[in-house]
Amino acid sequence: MAEFTTTKIIAKFLVVASGENSANNIPVIPGLDTFLGEALHSSRYKSGKSFFGKSVLVIGSGNSGMEIAYDLATHGANTSIVIRSPIHVMTKEVIRLGMTLAHHLPLNLVDNLLVMATKFIFGDLSRHGIIMPKMGPMILKSKTGRSTVIDVGTVGLIKRGIIQVSISWDIT
Numbered sequence: 434m435a436e437f438t439t440t441k442i443i444a445k446f447l448v449v450a451s452g453e454n455s456a457n458n459i460p461v462i463p464g465l466d467t468f469l470g471e472a473l474h475s476s477r478y479k480s481g482k483s484f485f486g487k488s489v490l491v492i493g494s495g496n497s498g499m500e501i502a503y504d505l506a507t508h509g510a511n512t513s514i515v516i517r518s519p520i521h522v523m524t525k526e527v528i529r530l531g532m533t534l535a536h537h538l539p540l541n542l543v544d545n546l547l548v549m550a551t552k553f554i555f556g557d558l559s560r561h562g563i564i565m566p567k568m569g570p571m572i573l574k575s576k577t578g579r580s581t582v583i584d585v586g587t588v589g590l591i592k593r594g595i596i597q598v599s600i601s602w603d604i605t
Contacts, residue, residue, distance in 0.1 A: 442513050442599065444488040445470040460492070460517075475501055481508030489513070490599075494520055494563075496582055503587040506596050513597040519566040521573065521581040522558065522588055523551050528570075528581055535571055544569020555584075561591050562598030 459465075459474060475497040481504040488511040491502045498514060499522070506512040523531075527550050534543045547570055558565075566573055570581045590596045 442488070442490050442597075444490040444513070462492070481505040481510055484508060484510040487511065490515065493517065494582065496580065499582050499587040500585055502596050503585050503590060506590050507586075512590075512595070513599055514591075515599045516562055516564075517600075519564040521547075521551070521565055521570040522555065522563060522584050523547065523570065523581050524554060525583050527551060527554070528583060531571055540571045540575065541569065544571050547571070555588055556592075558588065561588075562600050563588070563591070564600075 465472060475493070478497075478501055481501075484505055485508055489505050491498050491505070491512065491514040494514055494516040502512050502514045527547055530550070531543050531547045534546065548565065551565075566579075568576070573579050574581070587596065591598055
């Protein structure tokens with residue numbers, strides 16, 4: 434497993450993207466009640482245009498968080514994202530392939546193929562702070578309801594250092 438360092442991030446704005454399928458979930462974050470900047474839940478997020486040149490921390494790396502981080506970065510915000518747990522990140526084509534194969538093959542075999550395809554497409558993302566869960570994406574979804582993140586270009590910006598990744602698995 435890769436080693437990570439602790440980074441102190443000072444941001445004027447904070448986007449919380451930590452719900453599941455539009456269910457608002459703002460985690461308990463020590464100091465949020467005294468945060469002097471703007472804290473915005475992803476359900477209220479509209480566009481990164483007004484964040485140009487500003488430092489923004491996105492908490493949550495599901496589909497909403499990853500898409501918001503991408504939007505912020507492409508609109509010129511100094512963007513960081515907190516990844517709070519292991520995630521599967523795939524292209525929509527790989528997910529579509531998995532859904533097709535799941536009709537014909539055992540889920541553990543489909544998972545193995547999807548993970549191999551993902552590693553081929555993206556390489557080892559653990560060195561960029563994105564760790565895959567031990568459970569494969571199809572079985573994870575069927576057992577826990579946790580969805581795979583569909584990459585919209587966020588991974589490329591993370592790999593290029595345009596979006597900074599922080600890992601904080603102790604936020605409840």
